[in-house]
Amino acid sequence: MTETIATPHAHEPHEGVGGKLNWLRAGVLGANDGIVSVAGIVVGVAGATTEATTILTAGIAGLVAGAFSMAGGEYVSVSTQRDTEQALIRLEKQELKTMPEAEEQELADIYRQKGLSPELARQVARELTENDALQAHAEAELGIDPDNLTSPWQAAWASLIAFSVGALLPLLAIAWGGVSLRVWACAAAVVVGLTLTGLISARLGDAKVGRAILRNVGVGALTMVVTYFVGVLFGVTIG
16 A cells, blocks of 8 residues: 655645745736826826927836835835734744743644644644744744745835836837827726736736726726826816
């Protein structure tokens, strides 16, 4: 009789998932925000003026400011999360050093509450503690992997690059289109871009693709319509 060894499913990776999801989330969010934000800027300015230089200047300024704003926001947010995680890990290390028996009992209680029998829960807690006490307690009590903390720089760079790439889509579309077509060209490019980011975000979150795409495109379309007519009204007022 051959022994069957359980292996992780190919579609269910178990290592490094937190870090990958961290930068993927930041990347998708950054690209989506870049598309919508810069599209709103250039379409709004196009509603007020036909001067290509003015439109492009506003778009480039929006791209640079938005990219650094997104990156800075991600860095600060994830740094705060990482600081909190590190503080909790330091506290857990201290507790494991000063009260190991109580910590092992706490770990056993966690597994007992998950459905294990008291005897098995104690055995699991003992073996996990002997193997790697900090890893076992951090994951069970705090939901943290000490070897795979969230990276603020990773999130910041992913957000900055993704925002810039996303922002280039409406910027290039409105730059290449003629005066009569530039807004429509930008709108078409935005719909394509938001469809892609909606698809990717749905796949990452295992959500319904159609709903994610409709939500993305709807927000982008509403943004362009509102900013365009704000630009038109502003242009008429100062014209």
